[in-house]
Amino acid sequence: MDLMTVRSRSGDYQVAFRDDGDWVAELAESENAFVVVDELVWRLHGQGCLAPLAARPLHPVPATEELKTLEGVAALCEEMIAQAAKRNATVVSVGGGVLQDVTGFLASVIYRGVRWIYVPSTLLAQADSCIGAKTSLNFRHFKNLLGTMYPPQQVVVHTPLLKTLDDDQYFSGLGEIVKLHIAAGPEAMAHVEPRLTALCDRDEDAVAAAVRASLLIKQGFIERDEFDRGDRRLLNFGHCFGHAVESATDFGVPHGQAVVFGMVLAGLVARDRGLLAPDRFDEVTTRLLRPALPDPAALAGLDRDAVVAAMRHDKKRTGAGLALVMPVDDWRLILVDDLGEDEALQALEALPSALPPGPADRA
Ligand SMILES: NC(=O)c1ccc[n+]([C@@H]2O[C@H](COP(=O)([O-])OP(=O)(O)OC[C@H]3O[C@@H](n4cnc5c(N)ncnc54)[C@H](O)[C@@H]3O)[C@@H](O)[C@H]2O)c1
Ligand SMILES: [Zn+2]
Numbered sequence: 001m002d003l004m005t006v007r008s009r010s011g012d013y014q015v016a017f018r019d020d021g022d023w024v025a026e027l028a029e030s031e032n033a034f035v036v037v038d039e040l041v042w043r044l045h046g047q048g049c050l051a052p053l054a055a056r057p058l059h060p061v062p063a064t065e066e067l068k069t070l071e072g073v074a075a076l077c078e079e080m081i082a083q084a085a086k087r088n089a090t091v092v093s094v095g096g097g098v099l100q101d102v103t104g105f106l107a108s109v110i111y112r113g114v115r116w117i118y119v120p121s122t123l124l125a126q127a128d129s130c131i132g133a134k135t136s137l138n139f140r141h142f143k144n145l146l147g148t149m150y151p152p153q154q155v156v157v158h159t160p161l162l163k164t165l166d167d168d169q170y171f172s173g174l175g176e177i178v179k180l181h182i183a184a185g186p187e188a189m190a191h192v193e194p195r196l197t198a199l200c201d202r203d204e205d206a207v208a209a210a211v212r213a214s215l216l217i218k219q220g221f222i223e224r225d226e227f228d229r230g231d232r233r234l235l236n237f238g239h240c241f242g243h244a245v246e247s248a249t250d251f252g253v254p255h256g257q258a259v260v261f262g263m264v265l266a267g268l269v270a271r272d273r274g275l276l277a278p279d280r281f282d283e284v285t286t287r288l289l290r291p292a293l294p295d296p297a298a299l300a301g302l303d304r305d306a307v308v309a310a311m312r313h314d315k316k317r318t319g320a321g322l323a324l325v326m327p328v329d330d331w332r333l334i335l336v337d338d339l340g341e342d343e344a345l346q347a348l349e350a351l352p353s354a355l356p357p358g359p360a361d362r363a
Helices: 023-028 039-045 051-055 070-082 097-112 123-129 159-164 167-183 186-200 204-224 231-236 239-248 255-272 278-292 304-312 341-354
Strands: 002-006 013-017 033-038 058-061 090-095 115-120 134-139 142-149 154-157 322-328 332-339
Touching: 002 204, 013 204, 023 033, 023 051, 033 039, 033 070, 033 097, 039 058, 039 090, 039 159, 058 070, 070 097, 070 134, 090 097, 097 115, 097 123, 097 134, 097 142, 115 123, 123 159, 123 167, 123 204, 154 204, 159 204, 167 186, 167 204, 167 231, 167 255, 167 278, 186 204, 186 278, 204 231, 231 322, 231 332, 239 255, 239 304, 239 322, 255 278, 255 322, 255 341, 304 341, 332 341
Parallel strands: 013 154, 033 058, 033 090, 090 115, 115 154
Antiparallel strands: 002 013, 134 142, 322 332
16 A cells, blocks of 8 residues: 655645455454545445445535535534534445545534545545645536535545546546646656656556656645645646636536637637747647547537637636636646636637647547
8 A cells, every 4th residue: 555645734644555355354343433435436446346335325416516515514513413423433435536525515614623534536536635735616607606625534445446436537637646746847848748648548557657656746846835826826837727618518518628728718818929939739639638538529619709708707817807727838737817808719719720739549
């Protein structure tokens, strides 16, 4: 077993990389465990690697955005109280970012905070969201408006869980992996680039190594800036345009894929401002970003005005213009707050011709 310790103001916590078979039995033995599992993950793995959890009362829930609400938390509180779980309870949750957000919020408020062990089951959650201590709920029509900072005491990463992910979910996680490697600088970019073919083929060793490398990169950012006031904001790279692309396509483009489009768009703005050399834009787009996009046709018919309108409403907006994390020089990231709507539109218009044809269309 391999351990990574993440330093946090609310107490250090551990990520355990477990490829042995004992971790589930150990989880099932946690003191007064309240076990919440993504119901699809339970269907797929409940008779397999997760079987020892069946010895405990189990609460399967659907991983929907509706679960990430005060009502969703209230229902879990009732089940937890009915199970006579007291202050000594441990919330054990297995699932992707939806399960992470709702059970993290639950663990942070019930009895003013109980122990929490989290087993991420999507690539996005394993490689990125499982550390960083953010929990979020949707409120009314606002996504992730409510939340707490509450890290799990322990994260257990078991990459074989990822085998059952569908391609949309898988490539969504891959987009965030590429983002983290760009954020970490030229050395990390050069490290991941030759591994992209294996990652696109979902090679198990390549995936396990990339999950670990991504968490190490993210660890650096959150330990320097746990509360999102400095460097950590650079991890929003690709998200300024990305969130807007998601919302303009009615979430038809999976999150991490929208982030890849967002990184290309931010690169186009930088190139047009003369802050990123055109050949460096082309090189990184061709070698790192395009390979992580299985289906650029997802953007056919994109309503560009709707994307700009969505950016205008982004809650992270500050200053006179729109906020954007932009790659300059050699893809070093900077945060600006003066993106004009005309520039954003121009980048959106240039996007189709900026994406080179990809590796022969993956089936
Ligand atoms: N707290 C944070 O720091 C943070 C960061 C990023 C995203 N998020 C939130 O996470 C959510 C997205 O999370 P996500 O992308 O991990 O996915 P998810 O939890 O929405 O799950 C996506 C789909 O994959 C299924 N699934 C999960 N694990 C599976 C497996 N092993 N095999 C097969 N199917 C599986 C789920 O049932 C669901 O249908 C959003 O609500 C987002 O706001 C939170
Ligand atoms: Zn993201």
